Amino acid sequence: MLNFSRRQFLAASAAGVVTSVAAGGLSGCATRSGKTGIKRLAPPTNAQLQLLFYADTHAQWQSVYAHPAANHLGPMSLLGQAPYLTEQNRLATLGLQANPVAASWLTAQGARQQVQRFSNNELSKMGGYAVLAQALAEKREAFGVDASLTLEGGQCWNGSGLSSMTAGRYGPLSSHWLGAEVRVASEEAVLWPNNLAQLYRDFKRPVLTAEQPISYLTKAGVKIAVVGSVNPWQQFPQGFDEQDWLAGLQAHIKTAAKSASLVILLCDAGTNPSLWLSTQLEGVDVILSSRGQDLWPQPVRVQSNSGKAIPVCFAGSQGQGFVELQLTAEGDNWQLAMQYQPLFTQVEPAQAAVAQQITQLRAAYAGWLDQPLAKxxxxxxxxxxLAGSWDQIIAEALKTTGADLTLAPGLRHGLALPPGAVITRDHLLSLTAGYSAKVFNLPANRSELQSRLEVGADQLLSDDWFLHSSEDLPRLTGSHFVLRYQALAGQRISELEWPVASTSEKVRVAGWSTHYQNQARSAEQIEGIALWQLLENWLKTQPNDWQLPAIEQPSLAFVDGHPGWHPEALL
Structure with a gap:
């Protein structure tokens, strides 16, 4: 057991990750920008503001186990830059190689070691809305409520079993717990369109949508404009032209800058699209990014031809922490200092009123959601x-439908669980983020399957960053392929094994994502069953001493010794 006080523990956890950048100077959004002619109000002399930002909480009101991605592979042009770094390089880049506390929320290996070290879970869980609410309230009070603005990114009303069962009914209330003053529209528009108007009325504060993308506020005498960018794949489900998308956003920013001294982009487009926008837009001081579920405890400023990339902030997921930004006016620009605040449940105070409401609101559903299914x-x-152990369990359940192969998206939702933990229905529902996730079984030949894998690889690895859909590589089981990292688009997937002699012969492929169903009208739904139900049925057939199946994943052709990624980083 560590003999850390709360102050000592948090100081050790966050050591070395406070960063300052000149936000306005980097973004090119001083009083006048040469490229677009954008004019913006000058900030009051010596003005100071605090921004608090959280995102991708997935409606996880209770504390969770951390398990960051061990392998985080992105476009070649971004490798070696945050957040695309190996576990070892993440810590080294931040000067935290010898800090096991920081490693526990920055690396998968560190998270595992912490849980092993604290078998009584004293320091092994993070977040929870009662803790998050208290920490945000303390920050606002310490800085001054009138000078503090709390912003909510996307995917905060969906992702838990309770949010699925109640169609997001308690999303607005949970945002009020956290003090959100502005939020960006997200998955609720797709999941619960019939309830959307009521949900937004219940929120009672600005929700930035494609139709109403700007909100104006005044804090400490500073006029602030918050511009929202919803997920372009949600806004344009049939596909979109990136230049039209960019032009639309730039027009909103130009309008916002006419009435504001500070312009914030609250972007629910995902990691790579946010980074792309940071190199293309003018007139923005900082981008707060969600949907990618990535965490980096410093502002990320990617290399760009202009050298004026806007700083982008990533707040992680599941309410495990939040970003604090302090901004100080310097002439026409802003000096920005960022610190990520990790929240270890057992050393942070919880807001008693929120904890009580969580217990009360879950009570009607807890018996069903918390039903133990397996250990x-x-x-x-x-x-x-490549693939996680949850993905392999999904594949094993899908195989029971009589499929030869299974194919699923690289979805990033789902709660991590350590050895010996109880699996519940709530955990299974969290894996699909609230979507109905009906299981299907369809015929496909080798060419069709390879084409689907190429699309997934292109979205993950393309240097057209705006294509990234905030998913990892598609998960294929029952076959094997090689991912050629440096190959051109359409040529990254090779040596795809086929379970029958003729590659033109079709085999049965099971899955659950609409990504694949929409490509074939011949898809056969498994009568009345959603993925969580199939998973529950599979778990109930496992013996008490069951073992995890070996994770099936592709081979990778890579650049030996590349600073951003290397197979030796695999756990």
């Missing part, structure tokens, strides 16, 4: 560029 023989996790 984990080893770590269950989702985030990994």
């Amino acid at each position: 984990t023989p080893d770590w269950l996790y989702r985030r990994d560029v």
Whole structure:
């Protein structure tokens, strides 16, 4: 047991990750920008503001186990830059190689070691809305409520079993717990369109949508404009032209800058699209990114031809922490200092009123959601560029439908669980983020399957960053292929094994994502069953001493010794 006080523990956890950048100077958004002619109000002399930002909480009101991605592979042009770094390089880049506390929320290996070290869970869980609410309230009070603005990124009303069962009914209330003053529209528009108007009325504060993308506020005498960018794949489900998308956003920013001294982009487009926008937009001081579920405890400023990339902030997921930004006016620009605040449940105070409401609101559903189904023989996790152990369990359940192969998206939702933990229905529902996730079984030949894998690889690895859909590589089981990292688009998937002699012969492929169903009208739904139900049925057939199946994943052709990624980083 560590003999850390709360102050000592948090100081050790966050050591070395406070960073300052000149936000306005980097973004090119001083009083006048040469490229677009954007004019913006000058900030009051010596003005100071605090921004508090959280995102991708997945409506996880209770504390969770951390398990960051061990392998985080992105476009070649971004490798070696945050957040695309190996576990070892993440810590080295931040000067935290010898800090086991920081490693526990920055690396999968560190998270595993912490749980092993604290078998009584004293320091092994993070977040929870009662803790998050208290920490945010303390920050606002310490800085001054009138000078503090709390912003909510995307995917905060969906992702838990309770949010699925109640169609997001308690999303607005949970945002009020956390003090959100502005939020960006997200998955609720797709999941619960019939309830959407009421949900937004219940929120009672600005929700940034494609139709109403700007909100104006005043804090400490500073006029602030918050511009929202919803997920472009949600806004344009049939596909979109990136230049039209960019032009639309730039027009909103130009309008916002006419009435504001500070312009914030609250972007629910995902990691790579946010980074792309940071190199293309003018007139923005900082981008707060969600949907990618990535965490980096410093502002990320990617290399760009202009040298004026806007700083981008990533707040992680599941309410494990939040970003604090302090901004100080310097002439026409802003000096920005960022610190990520990790929240270890057992050393942070919880807001008693929120904890009580959580217990009360879950009570009607807790017996069903918390139904024990099995115990984990080893770590269950989702985030990994190749495949996680949760994905393999999904594949094993899908195989029971009589499929030859299984194919699923590299979805990043799902709660990590350590060995010996109890698996519940709530855990299974969290794996699909609230979507109905109906299981299907369809015929496909080798060419069709390879084409689907190429699309997934292109979205993950393309240097057209705006294509990234905030998913990892598609998960294929029952076959094997090689991912050629440096190959051109359409040529990254090779040596795809086929279970029958003729590659033109079709085999049965089972899955659950609409990504694949929409490509074939011949898809056959498995009568009345959703993925969580199939998973529950499979778990109930396992013996008490069951073992995790070996994780099936592709081979990788890579650049030996590349600073951003290397197979030796695999756990």
